[in-house]
Amino acid sequence: MDAAISSVTDKAVRMLLKTVLLAVTARQGLNVVLISRTPEKLQAIAAEIEWTIGSSVKIIQADFTKDDIYEYIKEKLKDLEIGILVNNVGMLPNLLPRHFLNTPDDIQSLIHCNITSVVKMTQLILKHMESRRKGLILNISSGVALFPWPLYSTYSASKAFVCTFSKALQAEYKEKGIIIQVLTPYAVSTPMTKYLNTNMITKTADEFVKESLNYVTIGDETCGCLAHEILASILSVIPSWAFYSSVFQKMLLTRYMDYLKQNANIR
Numbered sequence: 001m002d003a004a005i006s007s008v009t010d011k012a013v014r015m016l017l018k019t020v021l022l023a024v025t026a027r028q029g030l031n032v033v034l035i036s037r038t039p040e041k042l043q044a045i046a047a048e049i050e051w052t053i054g055s056s057v058k059i060i061q062a063d064f065t066k067d068d069i070y071e072y073i074k075e076k077l078k079d080l081e082i083g084i085l086v087n088n089v090g091m092l093p094n095l096l097p098r099h100f101l102n103t104p105d106d107i108q109s110l111i112h113c114n115i116t117s118v119v120k121m122t123q124l125i126l127k128h129m130e131s132r133r134k135g136l137i138l139n140i141s142s143g144v145a146l147f148p149w150p151l152y153s154t155y156s157a158s159k160a161f162v163c164t165f166s167k168a169l170q171a172e173y174k175e176k177g178i179i180i181q182v183l184t185p186y187a188v189s190t191p192m193t194k195y196l197n198t199n200m201i202t203k204t205a206d207e208f209v210k211e212s213l214n215y216v217t218i219g220d221e222t223c224g225c226l227a228h229e230i231l232a233s234i235l236s237v238i239p240s241w242a243f244y245s246s247v248f249q250k251m252l253l254t255r256y257m258d259y260l261k262q263n264a265n266i267r
């Protein structure tokens, strides 16, 4: 049995290590496939996993902003029995809040990386899980997917797709013994968030992954940690007229922007 992970960060590595450890405990012999863009990073992480856990690691270099990579990935995965798929890859076009017209205009890359990757990787692997009547798919969405976030419009919308897709799919495949869970975290300190300073809300990758893995079997959607669940509950009671008002957007553009500039590694 193997596990495939799309993209590897500090966070993914820890998620991976813990996932592998859990799986190895449950069943000996789980190996790992890492799929990401930068070969040197892949090799370093593969070596770390092999050294730490002793699992064999296969690496596949692929750029998820492209849509012509899936035949290649399929070929590379051909003889493997994937029991766990983590769709982790994602890109945030703007860490600082920005109006749509002021964000990088490489929309196609964002769609391929955040949306196409989840659908195509699931398509490649789910059919084998279905025939074996078991499997786990973890799709990493975001807290900003839970309702539309102005000033992060494309990212928020792309992650909302991941939520909807995951939950619909879980309803379809639950009876077949397959767990599909979508994670909707808020802030985690990673390269994507320019290593935002940690606090009660902004978790280290390690903290987040450790806690989120406790919730794998309890529900088709989770923020992944209690602090983010509480934040989501607080945000959900803000009336939409207030949330979508120009005052709120101004706050995002001023106070939240200042907060990010002071607490993230932004030049």
Ligand SMILES: NC(=O)c1ccc[n+]([C@@H]2O[C@H](COP(=O)([O-])OP(=O)(O)OC[C@H]3O[C@@H](n4cnc5c(N)ncnc54)[C@H](OP(=O)(O)O)[C@@H]3O)[C@@H](O)[C@H]2O)c1
Binding pocket: 007, 008, 009, 010, 011, 012, 035, 036, 037, 038, 041, 062, 063, 064, 065, 066, 088, 089, 090, 091, 092, 113, 140, 141, 142, 143, 184, 185, 186, 187, 188, 189, 190, 191, 192, 193
């Ligand atoms: N950090 C947060 O606060 C947060 C909150 C909510 C949700 N999320 C979601 O959690 C997931 C992981 O986020 P993260 O913060 O760990 O992100 P990250 O720090 O930006 O790491 C992204 C990883 O994805 C890889 N990657 C990026 N673009 C790729 C591409 N086109 N093709 C292949 N690999 C690519 C990168 O590899 P290379 O370095 O080799 O390019 C990197 O290892 C994402 O889906 C993100 O949207 C993050």
